[in-house]
Amino acid sequence: METDKLERLRYPTGRFEFGKDYNYEETLQSIERLKSFPKSLNEVFINFKKENLNKTYREGGWNAKQLFNHLVDVFINAYMRTKWLLTEEQSSLKPYSENECAKLADSEYESIQDSITLLQLLMKRWIFILQSLPAESFNKTIFHPEYKVTLSLHEIVAMYAWHGFHHLAHLEIINSN
Numbered sequence: 001m002e003t004d005k006l007e008r009l010r011y012p013t014g015r016f017e018f019g020k021d022y023n024y025e026e027t028l029q030s031i032e033r034l035k036s037f038p039k040s041l042n043e044v045f046i047n048f049k050k051e052n053l054n055k056t057y058r059e060g061g062w063n064a065k066q067l068f069n070h071l072v073d074v075f076i077n078a079y080m081r082t083k084w085l086l087t088e089e090q091s092s093l094k095p096y097s098e099n100e101c102a103k104l105a106d107s108e109y110e111s112i113q114d115s116i117t118l119l120q121l122l123m124k125r126w127i128f129i130l131q132s133l134p135a136e137s138f139n140k141t142i143f144h145p146e147y148k149v150t151l152s153l154h155e156i157v158a159m160y161a162w163h164g165f166h167h168l169a170h171l172e173i174i175n176s177n
Contacts, residue, residue, distance in 0.1 A: 009058040012169035016162045022154035024135040030161040031130050037164040038120040041071065044171050045112055053112070055177070057170040064174045066107045067167050072115050072122070073101055074167075078160045079126045085142040085153055086129075095146040130157065 022030075045068070053064045062070065077096065084091045101107060109115060138153040151159075 006058065009061070009173065011166065012173060013162065013166050016159055016166075018149070018155070018159075020155070020158075022138075022152070022158055024138060024154075027138050027154045027157050030157045031127060033161040033165070034123065034130075034157070035127055037161070037168075038116070038123050040168060041068075041119065041164070041171075042116055044168060044175070045116055048112075048171070048175050052174050052177075055174050057173040061170070062102055062107075064171055065109070065112065066102045067171055067174075068112045069107045069109050069115050070098065070102060071164065071167055072119050073098070074160070074163055075119055075122050075126065078156070079122055079129075081142060081156060082126065082129060082153065085140050085156070086133075086137065090143070091141075092143045092145055095144070 048064065056063050057067075073096075077093075081093045084093060133153075138157070141150045141152050142156070143150050
């Protein structure tokens with residue numbers, strides 16, 4: 001029973017399904033989710049209790065400040081991974097340690113609004129690129145050397161749409177306690 005509770009806390013929106021074949025219509029839906037994400041994040045922040053910024057959603061999990069700031073890291077990587085995929089032959093993404101990044105000073109950056117503004121502007125640029133692409137571009141792939149898998153742009157877009165709302169749910173858990 002304790003394992004189920006931990007699983008629900010770690011993955012409140014469920015786990016992402018890797019290896020699925022996504023079609024263009026599903027990718028367009030994921031892009032729409034991505035477009036709505038900055039507004040959803042800002043709404044959570046507006047209603048966020050300042051006293052909860054240093055609280056975690058589970059034991060051993062990141063605190064709210066780390067989560068807000070992690071989302072900037074996530075989408076900076078999404079943006080760059082997309083650019084590599086679109087511009088390089090046989091591209092590989094650069095893995096990074098999310099946990100090590102969460103220990104850096106900027107993960108405790110106090111001005112969450114600055115981080116959200118950066119994320120909003122970055123998302124506009126990324127979505128602009130995604131919406132400019134013809135459908136066949138989403139079949140292009142990038143290799144993930146850490147996991148030894150090849151990911152299509154379809155799957156990357158779906159994964160990041162999931163990832164943002166996954167952490168948004170963590171923030172909602174923190175703020176509800």
